[in-house]
Amino acid sequence: MVLNYSDTLYFKDIYGWDGYNGSRDEKIEEIKTRIREYPDFPKPGITFRDVFPLFHHPSLQHTIVELLKGQIDEKYSNRKIDMIVGIDSRGFLFGPELANALGCNFIPARKKGKLPGATVTQSYQLEYGSDTLEMQKEYVVAGKCAIIVDDLIATGGTMAAAYNLLTNSGVEVLECQCLVELPELHGRDKLPKQCPVFCLVEYGGC
Numbered sequence: 001m002v003l004n005y006s007d008t009l010y011f012k013d014i015y016g017w018d019g020y021n022g023s024r025d026e027k028i029e030e031i032k033t034r035i036r037e038y039p040d041f042p043k044p045g046i047t048f049r050d051v052f053p054l055f056h057h058p059s060l061q062h063t064i065v066e067l068l069k070g071q072i073d074e075k076y077s078n079r080k081i082d083m084i085v086g087i088d089s090r091g092f093l094f095g096p097e098l099a100n101a102l103g104c105n106f107i108p109a110r111k112k113g114k115l116p117g118a119t120v121t122q123s124y125q126l127e128y129g130s131d132t133l134e135m136q137k138e139y140v141v142a143g144k145c146a147i148i149v150d151d152l153i154a155t156g157g158t159m160a161a162a163y164n165l166l167t168n169s170g171v172e173v174l175e176c177q178c179l180v181e182l183p184e185l186h187g188r189d190k191l192p193k194q195c196p197v198f199c200l201v202e203y204g205g206c
């Protein structure tokens with residue numbers, strides 16, 4: 001028997017899943033209140049937004065995937081999505097479940113030196129120095145269609161590197177999704193206009 005996503009929710013219900021009920025806005029508010037802020041971490045002037053507390057609650061994990069999937073279904077119902085690309089490392093927290101819900105593959109984009117086999121790479125600038133994202137070459141196939149996910153978009157350098165890595169190899173990126181956006185840093189401006197950025201919650205400051 002093949003289960004679709006709503007079947008799996010039904011099974012969670014009958015086996016005691018504590019689903020989070022509420023309107024879309026209430027769900028987003030609940031997510032926002034669970035993300036913890038740590039001023040001056042990892043260095044003075046930066047407010048670190050810690051998404052890990054969201055993953056203490058199975059019902060909220062489901063809510064995150066439901067909200068992200070809902071927006072994909074609404075906008076791309078006529079498209080076949082081949083892969084969710086999750087950025088190292090917090091894109092791995094919810095990317096696999098989102099891919100599972102959509103019925104497509106989850107593929108990681110990792111920091112340099114973590115993936116075996118032939119890879120394709122993309123370097124990008126940080127405030128001081130640079131960093132590199134890598135993906136296994138066999139999955140980065142021209143003509144495939146991807147959505148990229150990460151926990152947070154700040155300056156947009158990381159997301160733009162993942163976007164460039166994929167599109168330079170001929171993969172179409174339909175959208176980038178994050179749990180958190182820091183709009184004052186204008187990260188979405190690093191991505192081309194044809195690639196929408198969707199974020200569940202936003203915070204002022206950096």
Ligand code: AMP
Pocket residue numbers: 046047048049050087088089090150151152153154155156157158159187206
């Ligand atoms: P950026 O390339 O500037 O958009 O930075 C995004 C990446 O850095 C994401 O993978 C985040 O996990 C991490 N990051 C940047 N700023 C923060 C922050 N204020 N709180 C938590 N993570 C951050």
